[in-house]
Amino acid sequence: MGKHFLRLFAVLSVCFAPVKSDWLPATATFYGGVDGSGTMDGACGYGNLYNDGYGVNNAALSTTLFNDGASCGQCYAIICDESKAPQWCKPGTYVTVSATNFCPPNWSLPYGGWCNTTRPHFDMSQPAWENIGIYSAGIIPVLYQRVKCWRSGGVRFTINGFNYFELVLVTNVAGSGSIKSMAVKGTNTGWIQMSRNWGANWHCLSALVGQALSFTLTSTGDQTIVFQDVVPAWWQFGQTFTTYQQFDQ
Template identity: 60%
Template sequence: METPKSLAVFLAVVALLAAPAAAGWSTGSATFYGGSDASGTMGGACGYGNLYRTGYGTATAALSQVLFSNGASCGQCYQITCDYQAEQRSCRPGVTVTVTATNLCPPNYALSGSNGGWCNPPRAHFDMAQPAWVQIGVYEAGIIPVLYQRVPCVKQGGVRFTITGFNYYELVLITNVAASGSVASAWVQGTATNRLPMTRNWGANWQSLAGIAGQALTFGVTSSGGQTIVFQNVVPAGWTFGMSFISNLQFSY
């Protein structure tokens, strides 16, 4: 017997809504913060500062402690959809959004993980910028169950280096990283120094304790995806603290 057209359409919709789970996505939850223009998301534990100016925009999220991994996840991109199978009334079905990790959602041990302590371990939780969250969730719900997965980050232009601090303490913010999005390790070499390993200070900020002020600088950066790029003399001699430099190189997808 032929399946009625309306039933066929219904079954197709159900299959579509169930597809993300079948594709091996992970389960988590999501709330929102920062206001309708995401102005309250500026700054954050990754150190990206003004997210409008640094290119991250309003499609961002603060990660719960287990996802944030002490800053190692800064810059990573996640595709997120509301888990329609778990909560139909709160979801916008069939919609996904891609966000970049720019902040930490700290745990609140005064509240239980099922009642306000959304970012407590071991929960996988995204406190998303409001403009991104409302694409997948109904505003009145406040918190929704989600399915998520890591995806490559798509960026325009090259990797950027912003140098602050003072001589013998250089703090380098590495931003606009494509592909895996996050940095696993870095080193710096001045025109009058050997190659020197850098260490993560906080978020996406990497530090060097060498006397390299005023020298042209070369950086070597290894992404969390395992690709290494050498940014030869990306910072010219005569630079001063507070300046940013944009390379012409980018990590491949």
């Protein structure tokens, strides 16, 4: 491992606020085009990644990292492993990506089915990947670490579903980046526990139309925040409501 790589490694260890302290080996490819437009939407349920607070530095995770959607929104610092492929790495560089999609096992990637069930793999947006890798490589060995997420503004809630089925998409989550548990309270109800439906979408089977809504969220960093009356009683399905509250764990 070269001296330059060791210096970068030391700098990264100081700059990032790690959620997990170890740097771990993985591989990385890219998708979505030179502008990253092909990475919009995805298995986490986010739509326009700019509107939802994630931008173009994003990645689809292999099965072992995706964790059935529980990893949606988490952030990872990634560096190209120069000790294994110096010819394919851009020295002295790193990138931080948000998990926004799932890379299915044996997905037809341009360079083979790298998204199997056990190998940690990041299928990154092309702009993010090209921060650390040489385009012609296609796939590179990397080292990664979960790090704290930084977002602009507060947590956002998008209300979907119909009648007795409320489906709430939670976006723009800072701190650990992901949600461990969630509950909702209407003007005329007590707290109702919600279940992860898919990705960053949570649901409950209750009649909440016409009531102001409050949410309590616990992050995977074990920080709990109550978002009191963040959704007014006149809400309609399909609307998004932005808060001023945010996680730091």
